[in-house]
Amino acid sequence: MTYENILIEKENGIAVVTINRPAKLNALNKATIEELHHTFGTLEHDTTVKVIIVTGSGEKAFVAGADISEFANFSVEKGTVLAAEGQEKLFDFVQNLKKPVIAAVNGFALGGGLELAMASHFRVASENAKMGLPEVTLGVIPGYGGTQRLPQLIGKGRAMEMIMTAGMIDAKTALNYGLVNHVVTQEELLHFTKEIAARIAKNSSVAIAKAIKVINDNYTDGVNGFASEIKAFGECFGTEDFKEGTTAFLEKRKPEFPGK
Template identity: 55%
Template sequence: MWKNIIVEVREHTAYVTINRPDKLNALNKATLQELQEILGQLKVDIEVWGVLLSGTGDKAFVAGADIEEFVGLSATTSKELTSWVHQEIMDVLYHFPKPVIAAVNGFALGGGLELAMACHIRVASEQAKLGQPEVALGIIPGYGGTQRLPQLVGRGKAMEMILSGEMISATEALDWGLVNHVVPQEQLFSSCEKILEAIYRKSPQAVALAIDAVNRGLENPKSGYEREIAAFAEAVETQDFKEGVSAFLEKRKPNFR
């Protein structure tokens, strides 16, 4: 069905794989359009509880945007492109109501790193390399890198990565807080699946509310507290809350819907 992306659902997890190995899985507009449609479908699919995002092969997660498509861009068309990618893909991922884990299986550069940063959790293989090399092309990160990278690693380290354009290793990314875990390549998917399985045992309604509250606070700390209070109030009205409390008092595992 999809030309540039492979989608497979197994045991309630949607495995979404950017499939352009000859281009190191670079994001061209056609791939981004497919990703937009796929995310829209997965968001409402009740059989899908979470998403594992990766790239084909063991060389690259996503090596960046497809630079060939940048040739001849005007200020107007580039603004339209980046606005669309922000609103329809990166922000959708960032606010996705189900857990999304990026399995960083190789190079995550430029738009590829920005795609990974839009996910909720990042797990990298030991061979992964991460970076924002845009300044070497005379541009800057345009898919959220100047905003999400400082949130994850702090202003100083983000400035170093963005201004130098140099890549960092998976170990450095772990030390800096850019990824959650670094594992051997052969354990990458099983490590991601283990995290998702732990989340699946919890209330899906509470998970969605927690994602929203955390994101709201990062965007605006004051409104984040307000959203946490409102989300907590929403949670206590759900069937999941009743089931969770009953299971706790009855000393059994909860059976969430």
């Protein structure tokens, strides 16, 4: 697939996916969502990639929302399909990806942009980052998982206030709320995030994939996360990564995980 709105760089087991629509502040239109779906799916099956970083081009925006011009005249039925397809193709897809996805939030992360960052497994922000869900100013609500993930990350009360006021919070507040894990300068953002990714890449990709699933299970209705943990823990004992990890520990050397 040829990408018009996505740039991909791969080095040392880390893939950096850059949303590249600077004239639109990297807003998510239908084509970009399709490209991101294909990109994440391809990288998930790329054995050379251990960790994925997603960011936006330029210094102004990570993703400044969805492209409103595409859905301004939608009917109830079309609006419902828009949310359902978007969640399936990108936001739920990213959350449940077997490989870690880190959002490097540079500048504005609004609406669908914040929803993409929240769907990622965790977030690092630049000092100039601004985050918010302004959908109610347009007469709609967040439709790409924002009403569900934001309360999980920062608590019900704060999420209610952010969504109902449509206000933005700065990086320092996002850090205080637990919405992002780290705040660094704009210049340091990618380097700092790559350092975290490099530490992750040294570990067992099989174990990490199981950890992602089990953690997500805790937030899935009808699923017992503790039971999922027990099952996944046991399954680890049958992997080559487990054999390598325990052997390396006993031999007092660094493991070389085969990813199997």
